[in-house]
Amino acid sequence: MSETEKLKEFLFDTKKCGWDTLSDEYRHEIIKFSDEFIHFLNKSKTEREAASFITEILEKNGFVNIKEKIVLAPGDKIYYINREKAIYAAIIGTKSIESGLNIVGSHIDSPRLDLKPNPLYENTGFAFFKTHYYGGVKKYQWTTIPLAIHGVIVKTNGEKINISIGEDEEDPIFTITDLLPHLAQEQMEKKLKDGISGEDLNLLIGSIPFGDEKCPERIKLNILKILNDKYGITERDFVSSELELVPAFKARTLGFDRSMVAGYGQDDRVCAYTSLRALLDVSSPAKTVVCIFADKEEIGSMGNTGMESHVFDTFISELLNKTNANRPNLLDKVFCNSKMLSADVDAAFDPIYPSVSERNNAAYLGKGVGLNKYTGVRGKSGASDANAEFVAVVRNIFESNNISYQVSELGKVDTGGGGTIAYILANKGIDVIDCGIPVLSMHSPYEVTSKFDIYEAYKAYRAFLIN
Ligand code: MN
Numbered sequence: 001m002s003e004t005e006k007l008k009e010f011l012f013d014t015k016k017c018g019w020d021t022l023s024d025e026y027r028h029e030i031i032k033f034s035d036e037f038i039h040f041l042n043k044s045k046t047e048r049e050a051a052s053f054i055t056e057i058l059e060k061n062g063f064v065n066i067k068e069k070i071v072l073a074p075g076d077k078i079y080y081i082n083r084e085k086a087i088y089a090a091i092i093g094t095k096s097i098e099s100g101l102n103i104v105g106s107h108i109d110s111p112r113l114d115l116k117p118n119p120l121y122e123n124t125g126f127a128f129f130k131t132h133y134y135g136g137v138k139k140y141q142w143t144t145i146p147l148a149i150h151g152v153i154v155k156t157n158g159e160k161i162n163i164s165i166g167e168d169e170e171d172p173i174f175t176i177t178d179l180l181p182h183l184a185q186e187q188m189e190k191k192l193k194d195g196i197s198g199e200d201l202n203l204l205i206g207s208i209p210f211g212d213e214k215c216p217e218r219i220k221l222n223i224l225k226i227l228n229d230k231y232g233i234t235e236r237d238f239v240s241s242e243l244e245l246v247p248a249f250k251a252r253t254l255g256f257d258r259s260m261v262a263g264y265g266q267d268d269r270v271c272a273y274t275s276l277r278a279l280l281d282v283s284s285p286a287k288t289v290v291c292i293f294a295d296k297e298e299i300g301s302m303g304n305t306g307m308e309s310h311v312f313d314t315f316i317s318e319l320l321n322k323t324n325a326n327r328p329n330l331l332d333k334v335f336c337n338s339k340m341l342s343a344d345v346d347a348a349f350d351p352i353y354p355s356v357s358e359r360n361n362a363a364y365l366g367k368g369v370g371l372n373k374y375t376g377v378r379g380k381s382g383a384s385d386a387n388a389e390f391v392a393v394v395r396n397i398f399e400s401n402n403i404s405y406q407v408s409e410l411g412k413v414d415t416g417g418g419g420t421i422a423y424i425l426a427n428k429g430i431d432v433i434d435c436g437i438p439v440l441s442m443h444s445p446y447e448v449t450s451k452f453d454i455y456e457a458y459k460a461y462r463a464f465l466i467n
């Protein structure tokens, strides 16, 4: 290496491809970890399923429901389930909670199609379900793919019926039809966003009529008869249901070199899973560590299962109560002393669409976990901009633990934008920075991540929790 090259190596911040320098053993660890993640993804296609699977994993690893604990002591592992859709988990540290929490927060809801409250109708030989999309979706991506129905129907007596149809090979699947190209001249002239309208996202669910020919709507009747035989429900029970349409296909390893994961719902269950695994590695921490698995991020974090609610505050208050540390206004102080990684996915640079990214400030697949100092739109509007002092703390943790990371923005200035739960926690006084895994085809039915980045995120969250 020449003197010039040496100087350049020392001074430049060169982002290296993570796969370049790995030992065989390390590669093996990465592959094993991602296989376990793929299993998680296939078992967790909705926020309720993710919450239930996360609870199961937490309990297997010694976490107990906080309701079962009267007093909490250092080393205790607890979790709180918020209405089966969001979870907060914590390990009590040896230092006081007042000295601050180390938090990693992800979300477990993903873009999808929900059934409308009155979904079922019949039209010209078919029965359909009306849908209402949830989160930011490109509507055309949800037609002509196999869809599964997941969710719950709750009867007036409180009985809850769990539904999952379309995952077993034996199950039927459902789909939303689209026009044949031969007759799509007018549709193809439309803007992409108008090609499929929200009211066209109707799920095809049946075509056989029931009983005698004089009665109208016999196909709808047949569907209701099938549902009544199987679940004991009538049409009105849809009113108190939450049924979600998700891709019926499975998450898979991607590429000849098996370097990537393709699967639905990686925003943000890839960060949920990696932070969960990081938490499981922690024992008797100094600071109290907390993992958030939030709901409703994709539609603005509102409602009592979203991060805008005060349920998280109540959980931390409970930690203070049960460690006998609480006193007036202590919660605010706890938050001001806390630090957090907002574990949400990052938009990855896509060489097919380079024009939306600015190469010096884009996140690349395979170059490690991505930090976003800020998100927001236009002039950083709506962003919680992490303080330089805090970014230095995070950098130091990552660099001293040999974690590959990259710092990026969500696309070029004025090209679009977005947000996470970061600002909500930052508004409480917590030091927060976005830190997640770069994703290709984000919000599509089949998102793509790098196995290298997944493993680096796991390491990053673990290092952050214990430092
Ligand atoms: Mn997200």
Ligand code: MN
Binding pocket: 267, 298, 443
């Ligand atoms: Mn999202």
